[in-house]
Amino acid sequence: MALVSLWQDRHPARDLEQQPVEGHADVVVVGGGITGLMTALLLGRAGRSVTLLEAEHVGHGTTGRSTAKVSLLQGTQLSQIAQRHAADVVVDYVVANTEAQAWVARFCDDHQVDVQRRPAYTYAHGSRGRTAARRELTLARRAGLDATWQDELDLPFPTAGAVRLDNQLQLDPMELLHALAEQATAHGVRIVEGARVLKVRSEDRVRVETESGTMVADRLVVATNMPILDRGGFFARAHPARSYGIAFATDQPRVDGMYLSADAPSRSLRDVPTADGSLLLVGGAGHTTGRGAPESTRFDSLRRWTAEHYPGARETHAWSAQDYVPAHALPYVGPLVPRQERILVAGGYSKWGMTNGVAAALALAAEILGGHIEWARVMRTWSRHEVSGAPEHLRINGEVGFEMARGWVRPLRPASEGPQEGTGRVRYDHLGAPTAEATVNGHTARVSAVCTHLGGIVRFNDAERTWDCPLHGSRFGPDGEVVEGPAVCGLRRA
Numbered sequence: 001m002a003l004v005s006l007w008q009d010r011h012p013a014r015d016l017e018q019q020p021v022e023g024h025a026d027v028v029v030v031g032g033g034i035t036g037l038m039t040a041l042l043l044g045r046a047g048r049s050v051t052l053l054e055a056e057h058v059g060h061g062t063t064g065r066s067t068a069k070v071s072l073l074q075g076t077q078l079s080q081i082a083q084r085h086a087a088d089v090v091v092d093y094v095v096a097n098t099e100a101q102a103w104v105a106r107f108c109d110d111h112q113v114d115v116q117r118r119p120a121y122t123y124a125h126g127s128r129g130r131t132a133a134r135r136e137l138t139l140a141r142r143a144g145l146d147a148t149w150q151d152e153l154d155l156p157f158p159t160a161g162a163v164r165l166d167n168q169l170q171l172d173p174m175e176l177l178h179a180l181a182e183q184a185t186a187h188g189v190r191i192v193e194g195a196r197v198l199k200v201r202s203e204d205r206v207r208v209e210t211e212s213g214t215m216v217a218d219r220l221v222v223a224t225n226m227p228i229l230d231r232g233g234f235f236a237r238a239h240p241a242r243s244y245g246i247a248f249a250t251d252q253p254r255v256d257g258m259y260l261s262a263d264a265p266s267r268s269l270r271d272v273p274t275a276d277g278s279l280l281l282v283g284g285a286g287h288t289t290g291r292g293a294p295e296s297t298r299f300d301s302l303r304r305w306t307a308e309h310y311p312g313a314r315e316t317h318a319w320s321a322q323d324y325v326p327a328h329a330l331p332y333v334g335p336l337v338p339r340q341e342r343i344l345v346a347g348g349y350s351k352w353g354m355t356n357g358v359a360a361a362l363a364l365a366a367e368i369l370g371g372h373i374e375w376a377r378v379m380r381t382w383s384r385h386e387v388s389g390a391p392e393h394l395r396i397n398g399e400v401g402f403e404m405a406r407g408w409v410r411p412l413r414p415a416s417e418g419p420q421e422g423t424g425r426v427r428y429d430h431l432g433a434p435t436a437e438a439t440v441n442g443h444t445a446r447v448s449a450v451c452t453h454l455g456g457i458v459r460f461n462d463a464e465r466t467w468d469c470p471l472h473g474s475r476f477g478p479d480g481e482v483v484e485g486p487a488v489c490g491l492r493r494a
């Protein structure tokens with residue numbers, strides 16, 4: 001089965017219309033996910049000339065593979081924030097997300113995007129999870145959310161209670177993105193797909209270079225999840241968290257809410273209404289990209305778990321995606337480098353970008369249009385809040401250093417035959433250069449194993465048949481082409 005998300009399968013990419021990348025725009029936005037499209041729409045509505053450049057097609061990135069709960073109850077995210085920040089930061093975070101959720105609800109209502117209202121749950125498998133969920137309940141209530149505790153849950157496996165927040169939203173993220181793109185276009189935004197940004201120069205204006213041309217802009221918004229520009233060093237302050245989703249047809253009653261576990265095993269559940277009844281969406285089995293057990297075993301663990309608790313469930317779609325988790329547990333939204341407002345970035349949503357990406361777009365548009373949003377300070381890049389993540393930065397970079405060294409010193413023996421179908425390996429070539437070779441669909445390709453971002457050694461992902469970098473999460477196809485950044489250039493041909 002091809003690894004395509006349920007949403008991307010429902011809304012296949014249109015054939016790309018070749019559009020030139022040239023001329024001038026007030027603002028160039030890079031990235032056709034929720035952050036980029038919504039920023040472009042807000043700026044287009046305000047009368048700015050905007051061009052959005054997307055490397056592949058709208059929804060190619062994480063938004064098109066999201067579980068798409070638009071929820072203010074976010075697992076134990078408030079606890080993560082409260083561990084590092086003062087109580088008023090938690091409150092501002094909730095206010096930001098509440099405004100974002102209301103914006104999505106209004107937009108979907110105005111533009112006929114289907115939305116379901118469901119209770120959200122942060123549930124516990126056992127006593128540790130119960131303690132964590134209880135803590136989240138306290139924080140949620142302190143921040144003004146009308147959350148309650150529920151001891152018994154209507155789930156086919158043992159649980160130890162849950163926080164519940166009623167009236168949250170879930171949707172099909174590709175339907176939302178296409179509506180955003182349509183509205184943006186109606187407000188004069190030019191959306192150019194198939195335009196990967198390779199380089200940016202900031203002089204008196206910003207010069208944006210792509211594979212298919214160059215254009216200039218007064219301002220640039222980089223909404224590529226992890227910024228593709230290294231100058232701000234965001235890659236060193238967040239780790240790439242990859243996780244897995246599988247949709248199932250099942251004869252059991254539809255799951256009655258949006259669930260996320262507070263303890264291991266990490267599991268996310270929601271329903272997806274279809275013309276033929278309801279699908280069950282099961283997510284989880286996350287890990288840092290390019291590290292740990294083989295990716296195929298992550299899908300297997302979700303399949304086994306579902307077969308045990310939802311016997312007879314029939315798989316319809318399986319896919320995987322990644323989001324970035326910043327050390328300071330808050331999104332980063334603002335200037336790429338301190339005190340230079342020409343280039344803005346946004347990302348680091350810790351798997352809660354369906355609201356945080358919207359909040360980021362509101363904050364970015366306000367910044368560009370000269371407005372002021374009080375809560376935006378908690379997400380601001382280079383603010384004092386980011387400093388609170390310093391010990392975690394050290395841990396992240398310690399792990400990155402270890403992975404870097406391990407990739408280069410691992411004994412890599414030359415081999416005479418190509419790898420078997422669906423497998424890949426890294427070995428030294430006759431000149432001593434690390435070479436990645438994989439056989440996919442009967443074709444063996446050999447490329448450099450050195451990541452073009454900052455020199456990590458890539459690892460073969462046996463589920464998606466890609467080369468994944470364990471340092472900052474760049475991913476490449478078997479022939480070396482970029483699948484996702486922060487890298488912008490493919491692996492060199494060996």
Ligand SMILES: Cc1cc2nc3c(=O)[nH]c(=O)nc-3n(C[C@H](O)[C@H](O)[C@H](O)COP(=O)(O)OP(=O)(O)OC[C@H]3O[C@@H](n4cnc5c(N)ncnc54)[C@H](O)[C@@H]3O)c2cc1C
Nearest residue numbers: 031033034035055061062063066067068069197352353354
């Ligand atoms: C498995 C999973 C489940 C999730 N579930 C939820 C959920 O239930 N609720 C929730 O709130 N959040 C969820 N999230 C998080 C949420 O989906 C993301 O935070 C959000 O979609 C990120 O949006 P974005 O616009 O910043 O990035 P993306 O959607 O990744 O968009 C970035 C775009 O930039 C493009 N791009 C990259 N490099 C370049 C370049 N060089 N030039 C031009 N374009 C480029 C990419 O092709 C991509 O289309 C989940 C995340 C994961 C991984």
Ligand code: FES
Nearest residue numbers: 451453454469472
């Ligand atoms: S992603 Fe940074 S070195 Fe590979």
